[in-house]
Amino acid sequence: MLDLVAVREGGTVAQALQLAVRTAQHVESLGFTRYWMAEHHNMPGIASSSTAVLIGHVAGATQLIRVGSGGIMLPNHAPLVVAEAFGTLAELYPGRIDLGLGRAPGTDGMTMRALRRDRVETEEDFPRDVMELQRLLGPAQPGQKLVATPGAGTNVPLWLLGSSLFSAQLAAHLGLPYAFASHFAPRMLQQAVQLYRDLFKPSATLDKPYVIVGAPVIAAPTDSEAEFLASSTYQRVLGIVTGKRGLLPPPVEGFMEGLNMAERQAIEGFLAVASIGGPERVQQRLQILAEHTGADELMLVCDIYDGDLRLRSLDIAAQALRAGYAG
Structure with missing residues (x-):
């Protein structure tokens, strides 16, 4: 995490x-x-x-x-x-x-x-x-x-x-493990990971490439509740892209529906690899991300306003990952 x-x-x-x-x-x-x-x-x-x-x-x-x-x-x-x-x-x-x-x-x-x-x-x-x-x-x-x-x-x-190609090339050259910040900048994820693997040189530290991929997760018992809880993250992301950073706000019902197209697209682009939903949807999204990237580890990012619900979200995500690997 x-x-x-x-x-x-x-x-x-x-x-x-x-x-x-x-x-x-x-x-x-x-x-x-x-x-x-x-x-x-x-x-x-x-x-x-x-x-x-x-x-x-x-x-x-x-x-x-x-x-x-x-x-x-x-x-x-x-x-x-x-x-x-x-x-x-x-x-x-x-x-x-x-x-x-x-x-x-x-x-x-x-x-x-x-x-x-x-x-x-x-x-x-x-x-x-x-x-x-x-x-x-x-x-x-x-x-x-x-x-x-x-x-x-x-x-x-x-x-x-x-979150770009520079550190991917340096990690490959030095034979170090590499973590890509796809939890906030997913655009170059596949290109950076592939470049790292293609250029990797074994070292005293590592004999083959090793990749961590960042993965935002908001999990709840139902898709609708997860979407509601995710509105805290949506608000924070909008603050980042508009230069108005602040504290993590409480969730707001129907937040995305009140935004214009450009604002929605900015948030969706930021969270393009996010897994937001109930157990089944989260399992599917995490499994797709792991398979598409070949990640050795997923690093979950989970920001939910209510601390207890954050821990519940991580419970659900852990169960979903175990079910996916078992399958």
């Missing part, structure tokens, strides 16, 4: 963080493999800006599930700082920490400058920073002057994240 740790209208940041822990514990009990959180800054509706801190909090409240970043936005951080933070997490929770890396700032230009001051980003920086992180998290070499402590020798697994 990928969690944006949404702050809800009428709720608080503290409540959002508490729900993140509840959700991680819940999906762990359902047998999920990983629970990742995304780095965003200067956004009132997202409480996961201090991603490494929150990863430690969630890992401490769970037992077995891998906890990680989806992702750390590397332009915002010096590689050494990231290596030390995730090296510390790896020492605290051995074998349970993932480090997903993105090359977007995850925020606006003003906030990015506040994070890294006057640093000027170039296209070459991201590949260089990724390789520096690999060195810092690998075994310290004789004579190595810059050593991450903690960090060196932890070999925290690196994942490259992307």
